[in-house]
Amino acid sequence: MTDRNMRKYWTIFRVVLENNLMYRGHAFVWMLFDLLWIGVFPFIWFFIINAQGGEIQGWNNSAIIVYYVFMAVLSNIVLMHPEAHMAYEIYEGKFSNYVIKPHSYLLYVFLHESAYKMVRFLAFIPFAVPLIWAIQHFGGSGAVLPQLPFIILATLLAMPIFFLVAAIIGMTCFWLEDSYAARTIFWASSGLFGGQYAPFELMPPILNTVASALPFKYAIYFPLRLISQQVPRAEMLRGLGIQLVWIAALFVLSSIIWKKGLKRYSAVGR
Amino acid sequence: MLIIEVKNLTKKYEYYKKAPGLLASVKSLFHREKLYTKAVDNISFSVEEGELVGFLGPNGAGKTTTLKMLSGILYPTSGEARVLGYTPWERKKQYQKQFAIVMGQKNQLWWDLPAMDSFILNKEIYEVPDAQFKQTVDELAELLEIKDILDVQVRKLSLGQRMKCELIAALLHQPKVLFLDEPTIGLDVVSQQKMREFIKTYNEQKKTTILLTSHYMEDVEALCKRIIIIDHGQILYDGALADLMEKYVDHKVLTVTFTKAVERGDLEKYGEIKESAPFRALLHIPKTEVKKSAAAILTKLPVDDILIDEVPVEEVIRKIFTAHR
Numbered sequence: 001m002t003d004r005n006m007r008k009y010w011t012i013f014r015v016v017l018e019n020n021l022m023y024r025g026h027a028f029v030w031m032l033f034d035l036l037w038i039g040v041f042p043f044i045w046f047f048i049i050n051a052q053g054g055e056i057q058g059w060n061n062s063a064i065i066v067y068y069v070f071m072a073v074l075s076n077i078v079l080m081h082p083e084a085h086m087a088y089e090i091y092e093g094k095f096s097n098y099v100i101k102p103h104s105y106l107l108y109v110f111l112h113e114s115a116y117k118m119v120r121f122l123a124f125i126p127f128a129v130p131l132i133w134a135i136q137h138f139g140g141s142g143a144v145l146p147q148l149p150f151i152i153l154a155t156l157l158a159m160p161i162f163f164l165v166a167a168i169i170g171m172t173c174f175w176l177e178d179s180y181a182a183r184t185i186f187w188a189s190s191g192l193f194g195g196q197y198a199p200f201e202l203m204p205p206i207l208n209t210v211a212s213a214l215p216f217k218y219a220i221y222f223p224l225r226l227i228s229q230q231v232p233r234a235e236m237l238r239g240l241g242i243q244l245v246w247i248a249a250l251f252v253l254s255s256i257i258w259k260k261g262l263k264r265y266s267a268v269g270r
Numbered sequence: 271m272l273i274i275e276v277k278n279l280t281k282k283y284e285y286y287k288k289a290p291g292l293l294a295s296v297k298s299l300f301h302r303e304k305l306y307t308k309a310v311d312n313i314s315f316s317v318e319e320g321e322l323v324g325f326l327g328p329n330g331a332g333k334t335t336t337l338k339m340l341s342g343i344l345y346p347t348s349g350e351a352r353v354l355g356y357t358p359w360e361r362k363k364q365y366q367k368q369f370a371i372v373m374g375q376k377n378q379l380w381w382d383l384p385a386m387d388s389f390i391l392n393k394e395i396y397e398v399p400d401a402q403f404k405q406t407v408d409e410l411a412e413l414l415e416i417k418d419i420l421d422v423q424v425r426k427l428s429l430g431q432r433m434k435c436e437l438i439a440a441l442l443h444q445p446k447v448l449f450l451d452e453p454t455i456g457l458d459v460v461s462q463q464k465m466r467e468f469i470k471t472y473n474e475q476k477k478t479t480i481l482l483t484s485h486y487m488e489d490v491e492a493l494c495k496r497i498i499i500i501d502h503g504q505i506l507y508d509g510a511l512a513d514l515m516e517k518y519v520d521h522k523v524l525t526v527t528f529t530k531a532v533e534r535g536d537l538e539k540y541g542e543i544k545e546s547a548p549f550r551a552l553l554h555i556p557k558t559e560v561k562k563s564a565a566a567i568l569t570k571l572p573v574d575d576i577l578i579d580e581v582p583v584e585e586v587i588r589k590i591f592t593a594h595r
Contacts, residue, residue: 004397011394015380015387022382096343097378100371102363103395263345266283267338 012108017115027119034075035127037196038134042068045198057201058229065138067199067228069131074220076120078155080113080163083186086170087179096267106258109170110163147226150236154223157243162219164250165190171254174261177268189214195221199228215246273447273479274317274340279349281310281335281503309335311503312349320477322469324484324494324511328591332503333483334373337449340481341371353447367396370440374452377436379424385435386420389442396443403442410438414468430461437468450482454489466492487584501591511583518586521554524564525577532571540567 020027045064049056059067086109089095098105144151169186173179191197193207194216200208211217222239225231231239286302288294310332317323325333338344340351342358342365351358356365379388386407393403411417414434419427424435433453440448450469454462470493473480484490490497490511497514499507507514524541531548540563541555555563560578567573 008394008397011391015383015391018387019380019382093376096338096376099343099361100341100366100369101392101395102366102397265344267343 008103009107009111012103013111013115016112017118020115020119024119024123027116028123031076031120031123031127034072037071037075038068038131041198045202059199059201062138063228064199066135067224069135070224070227071196071220072131073124074155074158074223076124077117078159078162078223079219080110080117080159081166082109082113082163083166083170083179083183085109085112086167087173087183090170090173090265091177091179091268093267095265099262099265106167106254109167113163144227144230147231147236150240151223151226153240154226154236154243157240157247158219158223161215161243161246161250162190164247164254165215165219168250168254168257171257171261174264190216190220193217194219195224199225215250218243218246271319272316273319273321273354274315274481275350275352276316276336276340277314277350278312279310279314279336279339279351280308280312280347281332281339281344282306282308282347308503310339310346313500313503313505315498315505315508317479317481319479320473321496322473322480322482322494324482324490324497325500326483326490326497326587327500331500333500334451335503336500337371337451337481337483341369341449342366343371367443368445369447369449370443370445371449372436372440372451372453374433374450374455377424377432378439379432379435381425382423384421385424385427385439388424388435388439389420392439392442398443402444406442406444407438410441413471414438414464430457430464433457433461433465434468437465441472444476446478448478448480450480450484452484453482454484454486462486462488469493487582487587491583499587499590506590515580515583515586518590519557519581521556521581522560523579523581524553524555524560524567525579526551526553526567526571527574527576528572529574530572536571 042061042065045059046061049059049061049064054060086095089098095105098108166186169179169182172182176182193211193214195211197203200211200217200221208217211221218239222243226236226239284304284306286298287305288298288302309330313332313336325336327333335344339346340353340358342361345359354365354368356362358365379385380391389403389407392398398406407420408417411420414437416431416434416438419431420435424432427435437453453469454465457465466489469480469482472478473493482489482493495510495512497507497509497511498505499514521541523544528549528551532551534543534546537543537546537551537553541553541559543551543553545552553563564576564578568576
């Protein structure tokens, strides 16, 4: 990217960040909503795991708390939701403002969501201290420290996977105009097949089988598993490889849908 | 030099028919009749460098759809268009840097931020050098008299102030082609006048090619030497505004006020009576007869005042649309 382009996209990020700071209350409320995962699910699993002798399928209390705490981190910082914003802009015709300008719309949307995540992250910081304490209290995750580089890499690769799937869902608005149903299916299936409700080892095996054929598992469950449990190196490498394949496939798919969608765009409301 | 060339451009929209009522809504879950409408139907025209052309038509005539195709927002169903040598819907960055579109009903400014933030954003997007940016903002803000509101949140501005800011945002990169879609809509008469003066001055100074749509005939009369009239997606007239009047108007309007009551029968021989009251009358008189009839009225009737006017452009255009339908 040239210096000029860097400046261009940095300014977009800065202006969107300014705009998001105007609506910091919105970001704060959604951050709290994502914390609910930690407030409910771990305690249900503590009860079940303790009743089963302290471990089920390799998952103990310590791993479970780390899993859900990092789920909140992932939701607040990594997993972007451009679909609603894109759908709104296409539906309202505001999208026209972007297609006439010499910049990449998808990159703009990415920066838009990044700026929003930054505000969410700032709101999340005060909650990090009690969450770190909770991890320490329940035994911590020191055992996974040697796989830290893989955890960071898997988390970074999770970002484009989830972003591209969400962007494709947003693009359905080119055809559906009101893509609310598509978005709801996406939210439900990303939760279920991404492992947001529980690790796959604690769920019916059929879910894992279906999830393995979908990208959500590699955007949510895979990085969470790496941070919660010790994982054999071969499995980590295989997971990272699958993440890269998903990124490439989703990139190609989103490019095709984008080109076809632009031809369908009817600029209604403008 | 031709800047805009449009050949046989057509845009068809598809839509679904649904009868009103709950039963029809249930039926539409299983079967919907798909229909097509031609928003733009095989139009061709060209625009020379520096021209300011008025694009006129009633609601749904196809004006905005044409502008959207020329700015690359929409793909056409068929036909060709070249603007500055580029096919608009290919969305080449080099083309995007050379044109701008301003839509009176919608905005590109960031609603919750001061207009200056949107300007800075556009500066970077269009890669405008710092010095040019500063000079353009200063010059345009001065011309539009909005220097003091550039740091105010856009949502707190009046519609007129917002439109002026929209114009600055669109002109920062000094586009060679400018599409203005209803730039004066909703503005009060003073703001409309200011906007018109600005567009005229800008066109004259910068030689920017401008395609303007408007419902206000004052805009067209003040700004455009040439007009394109469009209805049901088809061009009905393309030519000089003066020629339009020559072609479609065969009479002038005489408004006469009298010092004493005048009978309707005393006026009939001079022309077609459009309005008649004892002390006032409005007549349509053939252009060739105007001088003779006005002289006769002045000598034979108790005239207090007499006015000879051209037929309003609005009326001529209404006549064309009515004939077309």
